Amino acid sequence: GAGVSQSPSNKVTEKGKDVELRCDPISGHTALYWYRQSLGQGLEFLIYFQGNSAPDKSGLPSDRFSAERTGGSVSTLTIQRTQQEDSAVYLCASSLGTANTGELFFGEGSRLTVL
Amino acid sequence: GDSVTQMEGPVTLSEEAFLTINCTYTATGYPSLFWYVQYPGEGLQLLLKATKADDKGSNKGFEATYRKETTSFHLEKGSVQVSDSAVYFCALLRGGNTPLVFGKGTRLSVIA
Numbered sequence: 001g002a003g004v005s006q007s008p009s010n011k012v013t014e015k016g017k018d019v020e021l022r023c024d025p026i027s028g029h030t031a032l033y034w035y036r037q038s039l040g041q042g043l044e045f046l047i048y049f050q051g052n053s054a055p056d057k058s059g060l061p062s063d064r065f066s067a068e069r070t071g072g073s074v075s076t077l078t079i080q081r082t083q084q085e086d087s088a089v090y091l092c093a094s095s096l097g098t099a100n101t102g103e104l105f106f107g108e109g110s111r112l113t114v115l
Numbered sequence: 116g117d118s119v120t121q122m123e124g125p126v127t128l129s130e131e132a133f134l135t136i137n138c139t140y141t142a143t144g145y146p147s148l149f150w151y152v153q154y155p156g157e158g159l160q161l162l163l164k165a166t167k168a169d170d171k172g173s174n175k176g177f178e179a180t181y182r183k184e185t186t187s188f189h190l191e192k193g194s195v196q197v198s199d200s201a202v203y204f205c206a207l208l209r210g211g212n213t214p215l216v217f218g219k220g221t222r223l224s225v226i227a
Contacts, residue, residue, distance in 0.1 A: 004158065033214060042119070043159075043204065043217040055212050091159070102147055102208035102215050106158035 002026075004107035006092050012113045013082055021077045021110045025094030032075050033095075033104060034067060038088040046090075049075060050098060082114045117142040119218035121205050127224045128195055136190040136221045138179075138205035146207040148172075148181050148188040149215070153202045162190075162203070195225045 005024040013019050025032050034046040045059040049069045060066070064082075069075040079086055089111045093104035122137040140146065150162040150172070163172030168183035177192045188205060205218040 035217075040219070042219040043215075045214040045216070048212070048214055050212075056214065059214070093159075100208065100210065100212060102149055102164065102206070103161055104159075104215065106151075106160065108156070108158045 004092055004094055004105055006090075006107035006110050008110055009108065010111045010113075012115065014115050015084060016081055018078065018080045019082055019112060021079075021090050021092075021112070023075045023077070023092030023094075023107060025073065025075070025092070026096075026105055027073075029094035029096050029105070030072065030098060031095045031100070032069060033093045034075070034077050035091040035093065036088045037091055037109070043091065046077070079112075082112075084114050087112055087114045117146070117207060117209055117213075117216045119205050119207055119216055121203075121218035121221050124202075124220075124222040125224055126221060127226065130197055130225055130227050131194045132225075134190070134192040134195045134199075134223070136203055136205075136223070138188045138190065138218060140186050140188065140205075140207050142186075142207055142209055142216075144209060145183070146209045148179070149206040149208065150177070150179055150188070150190050151204040151206060151217070153204065153220070155201070159204065195223070197225045197227055199223060200225045 032049040035043040048056045064080045067077045089109040093106040147166045149164045151159045152162045163174040165172040165181040202220045
């Protein structure tokens with residue numbers, strides 16, 4: 001597609017349920033990033049993929065969070081046993097090439113609300 | 116660790132007013148600095164960047180100068196328009212495999 005596509009755009013779930021958030025990066029972009037944007041907070045880095053591997057998982061807040069990327073393209077962020085503090089907008093971004101230039105292309109985000 | 120501090124918003128200006136959004140950073144070494152903008156209903160997009168001290172990034176009438184002595188990268192525009200209403204994020208990149216580190220964002224509202 002023309003840009004980074006994220007789904008669902010909005011998700012409301014009950015505490016304790018698992019959720020999956022999907023990111024479809026720009027075609028040909030090898031790097032993919034997940035960030036979280038909470039109310040009143042900046043963008044919190046979660047995880048980064050180069051191809052299918054994740055050199056940096058340091059930002060994942062707990063072991064309830066996991067992510068994978070297959071075929072060097074689509075990525076899924078999974079949150080197990082959701083808690084209310086997981087409510088946030090989850091942003092995905094991609095960038096071209098292996099050099100880390102800081103020039104990211106963001107999707108519109110998936111807004112997660114945990115009741 | 117690395118961090119970015121932006122002035123708190125919201126900032127409300129009349130059309131054609133001068134804009135300054137302050138940004139200071141803390142980082143080891145010599146990071147690259149960025150401003151990203153998020154228009155209503157859209158994803159963040161890169162506005163401008165500077166990769167070394169005294170560099171000036173500019174785009175769409177906005178500019179910011181990388182000041183190593185004050186560890187700052189303030190965003191300025193001489194005459195804002197209603198269409199500039201958005202949330203502006205300052206960010207730094209230390210390089211290697213480190214991720215972009217963002218500030219909390221500053222919401223700008225421009226009224227006609």
